[in-house]
Amino acid sequence: xxxxxxxxxxxxxxxxxxxxxxxxxxxxxxxxxxxxxxxxxxxxxxxxxxxxxxxxxxxxxxxxxxxxxxxxxxxxxxxxxxxxxxxxxxxxxxxxxxxxxxxxxxxxxxxxxxxxxxxxxxxxxxxxxxxxxxxxxxxxxxxxxxxxxxxxxxxxxxxxxxxxxxxxxxxxxxxxxxxxxxxxxxxxxxxxxxxxxxxxxxxxxxxxxxxxxxxxxxxxxxxxxxxxxxxxxxxxxxxxxxxxxxxxxxxxxxxxxxxxxxxxxxxxxxxxxxxxxxxxxxxxxxxxxxxxxxxxxxxxxxxxxxxxxxxxxxxxxxxxxxxxxxxxxxxxxxxxxxxxxxxxxxxxxxxxxxxxxxxxxxxxxxxxxxxxxxxxxxxxxxxxxxxxxxxxxxxxxxxxxxxxxxxxxxxxxxxxxxxxxxxxxxxxxxxxxxxxxxxxxxxxxxxxxxxxxxxxxxxxxxxxxxxxxxxxxxxxxxxxxxxxxxxxxxxxxxxxxxxxxxxxxxxxxxxxxxxxxxxxxxxxxxxxxxxxxxxxxxxxxxxxxxxxxxxxxxxxxxxxxxxxxxxxxxxxxxxxxxxxxxxxxxxxxxxxxxxxxxxxxxxxxxxxxxxxxxxxxxxxxxxxxxxxxxxxxxxxxxxxxxxxxxxxxxxxxxxxxxxxxxxxxxxxxx
Ligand code: ADP
Ligand code: MG
Numbered sequence: 001x002x003x004x005x006x007x008x009x010x011x012x013x014x015x016x017x018x019x020x021x022x023x024x025x026x027x028x029x030x031x032x033x034x035x036x037x038x039x040x041x042x043x044x045x046x047x048x049x050x051x052x053x054x055x056x057x058x059x060x061x062x063x064x065x066x067x068x069x070x071x072x073x074x075x076x077x078x079x080x081x082x083x084x085x086x087x088x089x090x091x092x093x094x095x096x097x098x099x100x101x102x103x104x105x106x107x108x109x110x111x112x113x114x115x116x117x118x119x120x121x122x123x124x125x126x127x128x129x130x131x132x133x134x135x136x137x138x139x140x141x142x143x144x145x146x147x148x149x150x151x152x153x154x155x156x157x158x159x160x161x162x163x164x165x166x167x168x169x170x171x172x173x174x175x176x177x178x179x180x181x182x183x184x185x186x187x188x189x190x191x192x193x194x195x196x197x198x199x200x201x202x203x204x205x206x207x208x209x210x211x212x213x214x215x216x217x218x219x220x221x222x223x224x225x226x227x228x229x230x231x232x233x234x235x236x237x238x239x240x241x242x243x244x245x246x247x248x249x250x251x252x253x254x255x256x257x258x259x260x261x262x263x264x265x266x267x268x269x270x271x272x273x274x275x276x277x278x279x280x281x282x283x284x285x286x287x288x289x290x291x292x293x294x295x296x297x298x299x300x301x302x303x304x305x306x307x308x309x310x311x312x313x314x315x316x317x318x319x320x321x322x323x324x325x326x327x328x329x330x331x332x333x334x335x336x337x338x339x340x341x342x343x344x345x346x347x348x349x350x351x352x353x354x355x356x357x358x359x360x361x362x363x364x365x366x367x368x369x370x371x372x373x374x375x376x377x378x379x380x381x382x383x384x385x386x387x388x389x390x391x392x393x394x395x396x397x398x399x400x401x402x403x404x405x406x407x408x409x410x411x412x413x414x415x416x417x418x419x420x421x422x423x424x425x426x427x428x429x430x431x432x433x434x435x436x437x438x439x440x441x442x443x444x445x446x447x448x449x450x451x452x453x454x455x456x457x458x459x460x461x462x463x464x465x466x467x468x469x470x471x472x473x474x475x476x477x478x479x480x481x482x483x484x485x486x487x488x489x490x491x492x493x494x495x496x497x498x499x500x501x502x503x504x505x506x507x508x509x510x511x512x513x514x515x516x517x518x519x520x521x522x523x524x525x526x527x528x529x530x531x532x533x534x535x536x537x538x539x540x541x542x543x544x545x546x547x548x549x550x551x552x553x554x555x556x557x558x559x560x561x562x563x564x565x566x567x568x569x570x571x572x573x574x575x576x577x578x579x580x581x582x583x584x585x586x587x588x589x590x591x592x593x594x595x596x597x598x599x600x601x602x603x604x605x606x607x608x609x610x611x612x613x614x615x616x617x618x619x620x621x622x623x624x625x626x627x628x629x630x631x632x633x634x635x636x637x638x639x640x641x642x643x644x645x646x647x648x649x650x651x652x653x654x655x656x657x658x659x660x661x662x663x664x665x666x667x668x669x670x
Contacts, residue, residue, distance in 0.1 A: 001164055003030040010157060020149040033161060035154070036191055036207070036625050037141030040200065043112045044137045050088035052126065055581075056117045060128075061137075062086045063110045069099060084113065084128065092120070093128045111135060139200060141192050155192075162189045170659035171210065175641050181206045191626075205634075208627035212635055214663045216642035217650070219414035224646060226415065230392045231272035232364040236264040236295045244294055248287065250425065256284055259419040260291045263397060266417075267295060267365070273395035276413055279421030280597040281401045281562025282428065286316070288421070289367050290323045292397060297327045297345040301364035304394075305348045308370050310334060310508045311515045315537060316369065317348045334508050368398040401562070402555050403597035405605055414639060422598075431544075431565040433573040433592050444574050445493055448525070448543055452497050456542040456569060457518065458525045460485060461560055463551040465503045465529055480547035486527040494525060502528040530556065532563060539567030545574045550584040554604040557588075558597045583607055 007026055008018040026032050046061035062084035070079045080095040082105065093113060095101055105111065115130040132152075134140070143154045169176075169184040176183070182190075187206035194200035241264070245252060252260075259277060266273035279285045293303045305320065307313040310333040317331040330344035334352045341347045341360060351368075398416070436444050448458050466483040482503050490499035500523035502514045511531070517523045519538060526532070530552070544564045549557060557575070564571035575588055590603045627634070650657050 001029070001161075003033065004028050007032060010161075012157065017149070020146055023146045024144060024149070029161065032154075032158060033165065033188060035143060035158075037151075038144050039142045040194075041114050041132070041140045041142055042197070043114070043134045044139055044197070046112055046137075048088035049084070049086050049091050052091065052117045052128070054117055054119050054126065057115070058117070059112055059114045060084065060086060060091075061110065061112050062091075064105050064107050065090070067102060067105055067107055069102060091117075091126060091128045093130050095130055105133070112137060139194050139197070158192050162192060165189065168655060170655040171213075172645070172653050172656060175213075175645075179209060179637060179641065181209055184210075204626050207625070208631070209634060209638060211625065211627040212638035213641055214660065216414065216635075216639045217645060217660060218663075220639075220642045220646040221650070223415040226272060226274060226393075229272050230270050231395050232301060232392055233270050234267040234296050234299045234301060234364055234395070236268060237298055240294065240298050241291060244291065252287070253284065253421070253423050253425055255279070255421040255423045256288050259421055260288045262417075262419045263288070263292045264295050267292065267395055272393050273397065274416050275397050275419055276416040277397060277399045277419045277421070278403065279399070279401065280403060280424065281559055282566065283401075283421040283424055285369075285399045285401070285421060286319060287323065289369075289397060289399060290320055292365060292367065293320075293346050294324060294327070296365040296395075297324075299364075300362065302341075302344070302360050302362040303346045303365040303367065304353070304360065304363060305346060305367045306351050306353065306369065307348070308351065309531065310350055310512055311531075312369065313348055313350050314512060314515075319537075320346070320348065363394050365395045365397065368396075370400060370402075401559060401597070403558075403601040405598070405602050429565050429568075429570060430595065431561055431571045431573050433561065433575065433595075435575045435577070435588055435592065438576070438578060441576070444545065444576075447572075447574075448545065449494065451543050451572075452494070452524045455540075457521065457523070457538060457540050458543040458545065459532060459541055459560070459563055460489065460525060460527045461532070461544070461546045462527065462529060463548045465505055482527050482529045485547065489525060489527060497524040498522065499525045499527060502526055502531060504529060504531045530560075532560070537566060538563065540569075542567070542569050542571040543574065544572070545576065547576050548578065549575045549588055550577045550579045550581075554587055554590060554600040555597060557591055558595075558600050561591070561595075562597075 006018070006028060007013055007021050008015065010029065010032075013021065021027075021032070024035065026035055041059065043059055046059045049060055049062065052058060052060070063086070065083040065085050067080065067082040070081050078097050078099050080098055080101050082093045082095075084091055084093050093115065112134045113128070113130045114132045114134075115128045117126055117128055119125075120127045141151065141155060141158075143151045145151060145154075165185060165188065167185050167188065171181070171184065175181070182202050182205075184206065187203040190199045190203035191207060194203060241260075259279075263273070263275060263277070266275060277285055277288065289305070293305070296303045305316060307316055313331065313333050317329065321329045324346070327345040328343060330341050330347045332341075332347060332349035332353050334350055347353070347360070404413075452458060462480040462482040462485050464481040466481045482501060486499060486501040500514050500518060502511060502518075506514070514523070514526070518526050518541075521540065541564050544560055546552070546557060546560055552560070561573040564573065573591070575591060577584060577588060587604065587607050590600060590607075594600055594603065645653065645656070650660060
């Protein structure tokens with residue numbers, strides 16, 4: 001079978017279905033085989049009825065005591081009710097519009113039922129909304145779904161393919177043996193249809209290892225390559241830096257001094273700097289980077305400073321121009337024409353600048369702000385692509401406020417040196433963080449009203465723009481979207497105030513306009529999606545209200561919180577969530593007890609499920625489908641294995657080399 005054929009070659013996949021599959025990123029048969037389950041419905045492991053709690057989504061094994069069709073108030077709806085029982089208790093199950101079930105689920109027979117527990121207000125007892133049932137105990141894959149495309153359908157497509165499936169295993173036997181990994185063909189089969197939990201885990205482990213291994217391999221190769229490149233030597237002038245520091249309206253923290261020192265030392269070297277400056281939100285990375293720029297420019301070179309969004313590029317332009325008064329600063333964003341930067345000392349822009357192949361004659365330093373949002377592809381391009389001149393590459397400094405736990409940073413940015421700003425400027429106020437229960441929403445609005453009346457400004461963050469993305473089965477909660485909240489707040493709750501809206505689908509010019517208005521206090525309350533996450537500086541904003549907070553990672557929530565508390569007034573972070581699972585509770589409570597981004601990142605890493613480290617996963621690294629970033633041990637193992645391969649020379653492993661080349665192209669690492 002040719003796995004690279006378009007998906008429409010499969011029986012049962014017409015043009016409509018192919019379109020839906022495409023929406024999930026499935027274009028070829030191969031894509032389908034590697035479309036791994038999100039989770040499983042484990043019908044081998046039912047729970048006792050007695051243990052069911054409201055909102056649980058569980059599987060029970062129960063006998064049908066009685067089943068009947070009931071009338072509903074609304075005539076068009078049929079309601080099937082069944083009394084289910086196991087030896088621990090009874091529960092009433094309900095189905096809507098599925099009359100045919102009367103012929104299948106006979107009284108006295110036993111089935112496994114997957115469903116969700118609700119509270120039946122009328123009868124004051126629990127009931128069970130069944131979503132699927134099985135006769136046999138088996139483990140069924142649950143895939144990420146889209147409208148009109150169910151896991152059930154995907155199972156039917158994938159299962160027969162696996163019968164005939166064969167694949168080259170590229171991983172060297174020695175690694176498989178060392179790490180006790182199963183072969184690839186079994187892994188792919190068992191990841192879809194494991195017979196046992198052990199099989200499922202072994203399959204996930206193998207696939208997870210591969211994901212981490214290839215990333216680690218890429219890092220090790222990059223490091224090897226860079227170690228033979230050359231960069232301009234930039235001499236630093238201690239007096240210039242001293243004067244600069246003395247002119248600042250504040251005293252640098254020790255951490256700022258130390259990291260600035262590490263950076264200017266690197267610049268003097270002919271080996272290109274490749275450094276990551278990590279520091280919590282508000283720790284003052286900008287001024288440290290500005291010192292690197294100053295050093296570079298005074299030595300006669302140019303620097304480029306890149307930001308992930310136009311808003312941030314503009315903000316940097318304003319701030320950095322003020323900070324570095326006597327150097328020429330140019331700005332380039334997606335909207336601007338391609339200008340000639342020959343006479344600028346520093347060019348600030350969005351990463352789109354990278355693709356323009358602008359010619360810089362004297363470029364010696366590239367700074368990338370909010371590195372975790374910046375694709376690895378762009379990073380590679382910066383280092384090796386258009387900016388390479390006469391065999392020299394610029395020095396490279398990336399900055400991030402996403403506190404990446406050290407093990408992860410080493411494994412994933414293994415080609416970078418680390419500088420960490422681990423202290424905050426003195427006298428920073430603490431933002432008061434509160435988790436607001438749904439019933440206190442109105443009090444929160446009153447509080448916001450008082451703040452705005454006192455002249456302050458407010459952020460309201462929502463996870464969605466406008467569409468309803470419901471990949472979570474059964475969880476048909478109406479999630480907060482920025483557009484809807486904007487409507488509600490501007491028309492109903494705060495008609496007397498100026499409410500603004502900001503989201504990623506707006507035009508660049510519109511976004512800038514809104515941000516400028518917010519800065520100039522022409523907007524009191526800004527409803528926004530996560531686009532405000534990084535870097536935005538509005539000292540007059542004192543309230544950060546976050547809707548559906550469980551949808552964000554802790555590091556990201558901490559970023560949001562860092563948007564307030566930047567001025568002299570006491571600031572507040574109000575966290576809302578409609579979901580109160582134990583893990584959500586634990587995570588969100590950490591926001592109250594902890595205000596250090598690095599610690600929060602560690603907590604998130606421990607508490608969140610596989611591949612869920614938000615912010616980090618968007619870093620432009622290939623999607624981790626199976627690997628868990630909380631699996632520090634496997635990350636370390638993958639790194640060691642990759643180091644060994646690079647040491648021995650990857651060309652000694654032809655199958656691996658071929659796969660690696662393919663990976664490097666398809667995963668956009670270069
Ligand atoms: P981030 O690390 O999040 O990029 P910024 O560089 O934007 O932080 O700095 C946040 C604010 O702190 C800025 O207004 C900056 O002027 C100020 N700042 C930076 N360093 C110090 C310091 N040592 N003392 C007091 N304020 C500082
Ligand atoms: Mg910043």
